Each structure stands twice: as C-alpha cells, then as structure tokens.
Amino acid sequence: MTITAPAGFEAAGIAAGIKQSGNADLALVVNRGPLDAAAAVFTSNRAQANPILWSKQVIRDGVVSAIILNSGGANCFTGPQGFQVTHRTAEAVAGALGIGAGDVLVCSTGLIGDQLDGDVLEAGAIAAVAALSDEGGEDAARAIMTTDTKPKTVVVGGQGWSIGGIAKGAGMLAPGLATMLVVLTTDAVLDSAALDEALRAATRVTFDRLDSDGCMSTNDQVTLLASGASGVTPEPAEFVAALTEACRSLALQLQADAEGASHDIAIEVVGAASEDDAVEVGRSVARNNLFKAAVFGNDPNWGRVLAAIGTTTAAFDPYEVDVSMNGVRVCHAGQPDRPREEVDLTPRAVHVLIELHAGDAAATIWTNDLTHDYVHENSAYSS
Amino acid sequence: MTITAPAGFEAAGIAAGIKQSGNADLALVVNRGPLDAAAAVFTSNRAQANPILWSKQVIRDGVVSAIILNSGGANCFTGPQGFQVTHRTAEAVAGALGIGAGDVLVCSTGLIGDQLDGDVLEAGAIAAVAALSDEGGEDAARAIMTTDTKPKTVVVGGQGWSIGGIAKGAGMLAPGLATMLVVLTTDAVLDSAALDEALRAATRVTFDRLDSDGCMSTNDQVTLLASGASGVTPEPAEFVAALTEACRSLALQLQADAEGASHDIAIEVVGAASEDDAVEVGRSVARNNLFKAAVFGNDPNWGRVLAAIGTTTAAFDPYEVDVSMNGVRVCHAGQPDRPREEVDLTPRAVHVLIELHAGDAAATIWTNDLTHDYVHENSAYSS
Incomplete structure (x- = not known):
C-alpha cells in the first residue's frame, strides 16, 4: 500500500x-x-x-x-x-x-x-x-x-x-x-x-x-x-x-540496494566534541576509497580509518582514539590492540565504532563498500 | 644516477x-x-x-x-x-x-x-x-x-x-x-x-x-x-x-603508476575567479567516483563533471559552464553541445577542460580512473 x-x-x-x-x-x-x-x-x-x-x-x-x-x-x-x-x-x-x-x-x-x-x-x-x-x-x-x-x-x-x-x-x-x-x-x-x-x-x-x-x-x-x-x-x-x-x-x-555494494557499513562515532564533529569524522571514513575497498576484501584495515579521521577538522588526539570493527577493538589509544585476525567482516553488516574521547556527542553515518560491481555498474551507466 | x-x-x-x-x-x-x-x-x-x-x-x-x-x-x-x-x-x-x-x-x-x-x-x-x-x-x-x-x-x-x-x-x-x-x-x-x-x-x-x-x-x-x-x-x-x-x-x-589505473586524467580548470576556486573545482571532479568509473568505461559522462562542480563553493553559474573532453566540447553554457559519441576516451591520457567563465585563474589537477584493479589491489593490500 x-x-x-x-x-x-x-x-x-x-x-x-x-x-x-x-x-x-x-x-x-x-x-x-x-x-x-x-x-x-x-x-x-x-x-x-x-x-x-x-x-x-x-x-x-x-x-x-x-x-x-x-x-x-x-x-x-x-x-x-x-x-x-x-x-x-x-x-x-x-x-x-x-x-x-x-x-x-x-x-x-x-x-x-x-x-x-x-x-x-x-x-x-x-x-x-x-x-x-x-x-x-x-x-x-x-x-x-x-x-x-x-x-x-x-x-x-x-x-x-x-x-x-x-x-x-x-x-x-x-x-x-x-x-x-x-x-x-x-x-x-x-x-x-x-x-x-x-x-x-x-x-x-x-x-x-x-x-x-x-x-x-x-x-x-x-x-x-x-x-x-x-x-x-x-x-x-x-x-x-x-x-x-x-x-x-x-x-x-x-x-x-546501493549499486554493486557487498557490505552495509554503519560508522558510529562517539565521544565527539560536537555532533558536527561526529558527522564530519563519520563522513570522512565513509568517503575513503581505501577503507571502502578494504571492507570489500573483508580486511579490517583500521589504519585507513585513522588516516581518514586525520583529514578532518574535528577535535581529537590521534593517540587517544579507539577503533572497533564488528565488536573487536583493534586500536586502543592510537596503537594496535586486539589482532586484526579476530575481526570477522564476512557478514554484509559491518559496524565500525570510533571513540574519539573528546566529548559526549555522537552520530552514525551509513555507507557501503567499494566493489568491482560498483565500478562496473557506474562505468556502463550511460551506455 | x-x-x-x-x-x-x-x-x-x-x-x-x-x-x-x-x-x-x-x-x-x-x-x-x-x-x-x-x-x-x-x-x-x-x-x-x-x-x-x-x-x-x-x-x-x-x-x-x-x-x-x-x-x-x-x-x-x-x-x-x-x-x-x-x-x-x-x-x-x-x-x-x-x-x-x-x-x-x-x-x-x-x-x-x-x-x-x-x-x-x-x-x-x-x-x-x-x-x-x-x-x-x-x-x-x-x-x-x-x-x-x-x-x-x-x-x-x-x-x-x-x-x-x-x-x-x-x-x-x-x-x-x-x-x-x-x-x-x-x-x-x-x-x-x-x-x-x-x-x-x-x-x-x-x-x-x-x-x-x-x-x-x-x-x-x-x-x-x-x-x-x-x-x-x-x-x-x-x-x-x-x-x-x-x-x-x-x-x-x-x-x-597509480594502483590499478587505466587512464591518466588531467582536469584543467580555466576561467576561474581565483586559483583556489580552480583547484577546488578540479579536485571535486578528481574525487568523484562516478566520474572516475565512467572514464574507466570510456564513457564521456559530462553530467557527472557538472554534478561534481555543483558541490563546490567556487564562483560559477551552472548555466555558463563549458566542458570539453579530449578536445570535444560536449557541454556549452550548461547544455548539451557536441554529441558524446564524438569523444574518444580509449587513449590512456584523458584531458577534461572546464571553462567556468568566472574570471582569469586556472589550475590543473591530475588524477586517475576508478577501476576493477584499483578495488582489487586495495582490498588485498594488507593480506
């Protein structure tokens, strides 16, 4: 209806x-x-x-x-x-x-x-x-x-x-x-x-x-x-x-139903100084092609998450940030934590939790991975 | 040496x-x-x-x-x-x-x-x-x-x-x-x-x-x-x-030698109100995945160029912009000009010329296309 x-x-x-x-x-x-x-x-x-x-x-x-x-x-x-x-x-x-x-x-x-x-x-x-x-x-x-x-x-x-x-x-x-x-x-x-x-x-x-x-x-x-x-x-x-x-x-x-996507990624940013900061951080990760390609390959490459955060103007100290992927904290205080091998990215749903330790604001950005099918569909769209 | x-x-x-x-x-x-x-x-x-x-x-x-x-x-x-x-x-x-x-x-x-x-x-x-x-x-x-x-x-x-x-x-x-x-x-x-x-x-x-x-x-x-x-x-x-x-x-x-690239793209922006504007416009096109995937498919999808320009803060009127691809002006004053079929994007070198008609400044941004190989190489980098 x-x-x-x-x-x-x-x-x-x-x-x-x-x-x-x-x-x-x-x-x-x-x-x-x-x-x-x-x-x-x-x-x-x-x-x-x-x-x-x-x-x-x-x-x-x-x-x-x-x-x-x-x-x-x-x-x-x-x-x-x-x-x-x-x-x-x-x-x-x-x-x-x-x-x-x-x-x-x-x-x-x-x-x-x-x-x-x-x-x-x-x-x-x-x-x-x-x-x-x-x-x-x-x-x-x-x-x-x-x-x-x-x-x-x-x-x-x-x-x-x-x-x-x-x-x-x-x-x-x-x-x-x-x-x-x-x-x-x-x-x-x-x-x-x-x-x-x-x-x-x-x-x-x-x-x-x-x-x-x-x-x-x-x-x-x-x-x-x-x-x-x-x-x-x-x-x-x-x-x-x-x-x-x-x-x-x-x-x-x-x-x-995003074109060619094989993962639905929720990037949850918490501990931000403001909601705008949380959105900016989440969006910078969501737009990082290297991160998105890594998720396509089921690769918990958290360094790319931090490299993306580093391009923002949000309040944070790189050496206080925690990053978890599908429940496994792979980065604590800007350093390696649990082994990346413990992260299972094979499900379609991927949850990236970024704790900035800079305040109390939060936001979640939804994105998709970067896949062969995305490239294929968008290289052939008008033909 | x-x-x-x-x-x-x-x-x-x-x-x-x-x-x-x-x-x-x-x-x-x-x-x-x-x-x-x-x-x-x-x-x-x-x-x-x-x-x-x-x-x-x-x-x-x-x-x-x-x-x-x-x-x-x-x-x-x-x-x-x-x-x-x-x-x-x-x-x-x-x-x-x-x-x-x-x-x-x-x-x-x-x-x-x-x-x-x-x-x-x-x-x-x-x-x-x-x-x-x-x-x-x-x-x-x-x-x-x-x-x-x-x-x-x-x-x-x-x-x-x-x-x-x-x-x-x-x-x-x-x-x-x-x-x-x-x-x-x-x-x-x-x-x-x-x-x-x-x-x-x-x-x-x-x-x-x-x-x-x-x-x-x-x-x-x-x-x-x-x-x-x-x-x-x-x-x-x-x-x-x-x-x-x-x-x-x-x-x-x-x-x-960029990872997986099949085209080297020069985005030349002319007629900008300032060099900063020209760089911002060039960069916005260079970072547009849909444009980059289209170039991979040898598809002169100039609408994606204009959609990318529209996300910038540069001075321009969308209905004054000209866009040429490899020498063919496909868009004049924000409207279709030469047929896109006349554009040959098969060479590795691609030249996109954007004329903003907003001033005298210019800049060229160099980028690559978005390919299957880019996705592949970057999904497997750490494994």
Missing part, C-alpha cells in the same frame, strides 16, 4: 515510453484532501535540475495537490528546453486533474544532460491521471526505479493516522539528501509549517547521514504530503518520531 | 629484511657537502606517523646530513614503541657515519598500525651505510617502492649544477603531498631558507595537484638536500623552475 496506505491519497505508476526498455517510468501521487499541505527538502548541489528549479517555486506556499516523478532522464543541464518540458508536464497533470499547475511538484531521475521528449511526458501525465487508484502505491514505487533492484516502501502507523513512503536511489548516494527521490504521505492533520519542521528534523538524522559513494546528485527531493483525512492531529514529537522511523527505514533500504 | 647525479651525494638501497618478500626495503641518502642545507614539507594529515614526528624536529635548523627511508611498514599509530624504533634507526645511521642523530631524517611507508622490528632496522641502517656509493641512486629508488611497479627518478640540469630526485607512491595519492616519499638532491649552493622557499613553490603546483584517489597519507614527506658541491649559486627563479620541472616529472610518474 505504501503511500496510498494513509487515507486521502491516490497513486499510479505506468510505462510512458521514456525508458527504452519499456519498463515503468512515470509515477503520480495525488492528494485528495481535505488538506493539501506539503513540505519538501531539496539537494544542496548548486547544479540543480529543471524539476528542482520548478518544485522550489511550487512548494513556496506549502500547497501541493500532486507530484509527478519520472525515471529515464534527469532533465538536468538541459537549459530552457528542459525547463519547458518540466513546465509542460506539470500543466498536463493539472489539466487532467482540474487543478493549477502551480500546485504540481515534478521530479526527474536518470542520466544528466539528455533532453526529455515533451510529447512523451505530456501523454504520459494524462495516462497516469487516468490510472490513479487508491491502491497505486506499489506501482508508483516501481515506476521511479532506475538502477534500483527493488522498490523501497514503508508504512508507519500512529494513533488513528499513518505515514506511507516510497523511495528510489541506488547510486550517487550522498548528502544533500543521499541523491534520491522520496515521497511521503500522511493522513494526519498538520499544516505545512509543522510538516516542514518535522521533515527537516527527520531527514537530518536519516537521509542526510546516508553517504554511499560520496557523490551528490542534482535531482534529490524528499516530499511530504498531508491529506488530513484521518481527522487526527498528532503530538509534534510523536509525529516526528514516526516520520523519522519511516525515513530511517527508507534510508536503510537505499543502503541495502 | 638520479639523486646521485648532483655532486656531493652518496646513496644505497638494500634488502634489510623488513619486507617478508625479501625485496629491497631500506634506502639511505647521504650529503657529503660541503653544505648540509635542507628543506622538507610534510603531510597535512593530522594523524602523523612516527618518522614524520621525528623528521619535523630534525628539519627545524635546516641542517640535514642523511635521510633513511624504509618500505614495508608505515610506523604509524604505533605509539612510543614505534617512535623508539624511528629514533633508534636515526641513531644507527648517525653512529655509522660519525654524525649526530639530530641531522638524520627518517621516512617510512607501508601498512599503518604494525610495529617495525627495531633490531632489523638498526642492522639495516648499518648495512646501508656500508653500501653507500656515488652511483647508488637507482638502488635507493627501488628500495622505497611499495606497490609501485617501477622506480620513479628524475635528473634536471642547470648551468653548472643539477637536481636529482626519486619518488615512491602508487596508492593513497592525494594532497597534503599526494601520499608519497620524495627525495630531491642538488649540488647548487643554496641555504636552507632558499631551499624551503623553492620547495614550497614547486610542490604547490605539482605534488599538491596530484589527487589519484582522494586519500591522504599519514607518512608523506618531500625532502630537498643541497650539497653545494657545484660551487654555483643559481638565480632563484631559475632554480625554482628546474625544481618545479623535476617535481612535475616525478608527480606524473606517480600518476602513471
């Missing part, structure tokens, strides 16, 4: 002919109300795709009735012609639904630098409206997939209300939203300001801490739509907790 | 038994004078190996008589015991040469987090002194190799004086010196202040612009020794030019 689990939403996922493969490539989610409140967060990449430029205008008033998402092309670095296709897509949705185009968000994902065919998008948008169903969430989840091997969905229940979500993303996973498209729906009664606050709180500790390959996308967007159809207004803290749970579930599904 | 080409230098390279393979693993370079002036630059990684901690003290007075370098172990994160091995190695060299240990630089390279055997180092140091020769430069170049497939050497001649150099480094190539050990010698008559100024000027535009895999080492050191044996004092600009030429040659040799 996913995004159509909360009351008040319809969705569709169709093959509009954007992908040469003939696979599903166009998703539509419509908020039937009674509310039409929404919030969204966008990529922090300064090179932003045309649908991002469009959607940033649409979200300004916090009113959104529909969101249309295409795979098969990012519509980025495509200039005025590309922007026109985005605009035309929104107009087609609006015309078929009898609403204003200014209430229609647009998302795109795929290869950067290729033009999309406006005729195909317009016809697809009209077909998607005709295919809307209150059980269309799964179809929508499939239609936004690119190199994803499986759809990512979530439903989290509250007291008389619920949150549903779909996500796509398998490569270019990095902050500024872990390069992905996410749609979250809820039938809770919340205005756009409350939604915005909750969405920023939830993404800050979930999607923004997923850093699969250090590459930030031009098309990231996470959208939260509220229909108010449950008639229930949850406590803010309760809603944030449920939304965070939904976002964490989707983030971990993205990690588990 | 390499580092023994300039008059006044002797060198040796021997198998001291540090490497289990039995390959050469200990190099020694001795300055016979009449001058004993020196300068050195070190890794900017905050996690610094014991030989770095030692050598920073030695270089303070600008007087260096010898430098000993071992492969087979980085002696990093090895605590007081590791520092004692470094100290003992310097003392052994000093004792055999009849000089003070405070005039002996020490460098180490290899796996982080393993202790070196002090007895082996001490015996090796004494044996290296016995093996000194004014034709020992090639042996020294071989003894510092780790995963290098070939020694890196250079000789640049001046008017009555010359510069020689050796370098090692094949992985962990990134700024803060491109993770490597380099020894440069000259028989020019220059004091340590002049050497320091020249060395910083030369490394800034050579080794500091080599960024093979974004990973910064804990053991980087570039050392310049002057014997004054030629009796000639070159013009400062002339010496800097020759030293820069020597450093550029060694940097490009390092790039050409």
